[in-house]
Amino acid sequence: MASRETEREAILEAVDRIAARIESEKQHLADLDSAIGDADHGANLDRGFQAVVEKIEQKDDAETQELVKTAGMALISKVGGASGPLYGGSCMHASQELEDGITAETTVAFAEAYLEKLRDRGGAEVGDKTMVDALTPAVHTYKKSIEVDELPPLEALAKAVDAAERGVEFTVPLKAAKGRASYLGWRSVGHQDPGATSTLLILEELLATAQVYLDGNVDVTAASPTIPDEDVENQGE
Amino acid sequence: MIGVLVVSHSRKAAEGIGDIAREMGGDARIEAVGGDPDGGIGTSVDDIRDALSRLADGTDGVVVLADLGSAVMNAEIAVEAADEDVECVVVDAPILEGALNAAVAASSPNASLETVERAAAEAAEHATGT
Numbered sequence: 001m002a003s004r005e006t007e008r009e010a011i012l013e014a015v016d017r018i019a020a021r022i023e024s025e026k027q028h029l030a031d032l033d034s035a036i037g038d039a040d041h042g043a044n045l046d047r048g049f050q051a052v053v054e055k056i057e058q059k060d061d062a063e064t065q066e067l068v069k070t071a072g073m074a075l076i077s078k079v080g081g082a083s084g085p086l087y088g089g090s091c092m093h094a095s096q097e098l099e100d101g102i103t104a105e106t107t108v109a110f111a112e113a114y115l116e117k118l119r120d121r122g123g124a125e126v127g128d129k130t131m132v133d134a135l136t137p138a139v140h141t142y143k144k145s146i147e148v149d150e151l152p153p154l155e156a157l158a159k160a161v162d163a164a165e166r167g168v169e170f171t172v173p174l175k176a177a178k179g180r181a182s183y184l185g186w187r188s189v190g191h192q193d194p195g196a197t198s199t200l201l202i203l204e205e206l207l208a209t210a211q212v213y214l215d216g217n218v219d220v221t222a223a224s225p226t227i228p229d230e231d232v233e234n235q236g237e
Numbered sequence: 238m239i240g241v242l243v244v245s246h247s248r249k250a251a252e253g254i255g256d257i258a259r260e261m262g263g264d265a266r267i268e269a270v271g272g273d274p275d276g277g278i279g280t281s282v283d284d285i286r287d288a289l290s291r292l293a294d295g296t297d298g299v300v301v302l303a304d305l306g307s308a309v310m311n312a313e314i315a316v317e318a319a320d321e322d323v324e325c326v327v328v329d330a331p332i333l334e335g336a337l338n339a340a341v342a343a344s345s346p347n348a349s350l351e352t353v354e355r356a357a358a359e360a361a362e363h364a365t366g367t
Contacts, residue, residue, distance in 0.1 A: 040279065047274065076282050076314055080273025082307035084282065085314045121310060179306055 007064045007102050010213045015056050015071060017205040019049035025201060032194040036181035040081055041194040048079035048088070064102060068095040068110075082122070082179060083195065086131065090117040104146050104153045111139045128177040129188060131195035134167035138203060154207075154214040161203050168196045238266060239343045239353045240292035242325075243336050244285055244303040244312050245271040246278045254302075254333050262340025268292055271308075280308045285315035293323035298350035300343070300357055301327045302335045326354050334360035 022029075022045045029042030051074040059070055068091060075088030094117065097109035115135055124130040141163040145156035171193035179195070181188045241258065245251035248271040255269030268288040273279025280303075292299045303312040309327060316325040328335055335357040342348055342356035 038278065040273075040277070044273070044279065076311075078274055080275070080277070080279030080281060080307075082310060085307065085310035089310075089314055121313070122306075 004063065004101070006213070008060075008062075008067065010102070010209060011064065011067050011071075012056060013212065014206055014209040015049065015052050017208055018202050019046075019053045021201050021205050022046050022049050022198065029194050029198055032192055032197055035191040036176060036184055036188045037194060038081075038180055041083065041198065044079045044081040045083055045087075045198055048075045048084060051075070051078040065095050065098040068098055083131075083198070086118055086122050086195075089121055090114045093117040104156075107153065108143050108146050111142055115139045122178065124178040127174060129171050129174040129181060129193050129196075130176075130178050131193070131199040133171045133174070133193065134164040134196035134199040134203075137163035137167045138199075152214070154210050157203075157207050157210050161200070161207050164196075164200045164203050168192060168200050171196045238296045239348045239350055240266040240268065240296040240299040241336060241339045241343055241353070242285070242288055242292060242299055242301045242312075243267070243269040243271075243332065244280060244301060244308050245269070245332065246280060246304055246308055248272040248276070250304070254336050257333065258336040258340035261337050263344040265340045265343035266292055266296055267336075267340055267343075280311040282311045282315050282318075285312055286318060289315055289319045289323075289325055293320055293325075296323065298324040298326070298353075300339050300350065300353045301325060302330060302332045302339065302357060303327060304332045324350055326350065328354055328357040330357045330360045334363050338363070 026042035026046045029045065030039050033039045033041040052071045055070050055074040056067055059067055062070065072088045072092030072095060075091065076084050079088065091114065094110045094114035097113050098106050100106055118135065119125070119132060122130065122132070124132045126133055126136050138160040142156050142160040145151040145159050146153065172191065173189060175186055176182045176184065176188035243251050243254050243258065245254065251269035251271030255267050258267050268291060270284045270288045271280065274281045289299055301312050301316065303309045312327045316327055319325050338360040339353050339357040342353045
């Protein structure tokens with residue numbers, strides 16, 4: 001990607017989109033979580049991403065790496081549940097890979113570092129019915145698409161989102177082995193995992209942002225970091 | 238002196254466990270925090286960090302007991318971000334029994350971070366009666 005200013009605009013747009021999407025799907029996430037958890041996943045993430053938007057907007061002179069680190073810190077401070085240390089801690093850790101800004105190579109390194117920290121902190125593996133089930137295939141697909149298949153980043157990200165979507169579906173028949181849902185044992189079977197679902201929502205908004213900045217049809221200097229209200233209202237339908 | 242920090246999803250539970258530990262722990266420095274940033278069920282990393290820095294003032298280390306998954310993870314994050322001047326450790330132990338054992342061990346004049354941490358960890362045996 002190009003200038004620091006363009007990267008900042010893209011990050012602002014991404015966090016605006018993610019915050020709006022999480023807000024509009026807050027009830028959906030709460031419903032998923034009430035089936036197998038404590039029903040607070042939507043509210044926690046909403047509080048966290050509102051804080052992310054606020055903190056990032058204040059940082060008008062920061063490098064990309066610093067912005068992403070700030071986002072992670074805001075999530076850690078404000079979420080209040082397991083997704084704070086998992087999303088926020090992983091984001092902070094992986095931000096180290098963005099020293100040279102946002103490129104195909106640094107985003108692969110970011111994704112891998114993020115996944116590694118997530119698995120390390122939460123102790124979950126694929127099949128435990130957690131966000132790892134959505135994120136692992138997404139990260140592997142993204143890396144392979146960039147490094148082996150040499151696809152353009154936008155196409156690689158689209159494939160990663162597809163993989164995450166299948167990962168979310170894969171959580172439905174599983175018996176939870178981590179987190180609050182694991183206390184339910186077999187009763188967790190048949191429910192879609194809320195953490196895997198929110199991971200997919202975030203990846204979808206990253207893809208939507210990448211479509212604005214990477215499709216070559218948009219003058220990136222003219223792109224607005226704020227999405228129009230009608231887009232927000234249409235999401236989640 | 239070694240401090241003891243109790244971290245629960247519930248502020249009331251944290252305070253209650255802190256009260257029980259204080260009853261047995263005599264002069265031990267015990268703090269208890271709980272609740273998410275809005276005061277609901279959950280944990281706040283900022284609250285945990287504040288409690289750690291209060292305990293760090295005048296102690297040689299802090300042993301942290303936390304209840305469920307996200308409390309443990311948030312406690313770990315707070316410990317990683319804590320002032321490097323004081324050593325903090327999150328113990329894998331049942332929170333009530335661990336806090337009680339840690340408080341008793343911390344009240345000993347010979348207490349060290351290791352003895353208090355070990356006492357807290359050994360509480361798992363009391364919890365299951367084995």
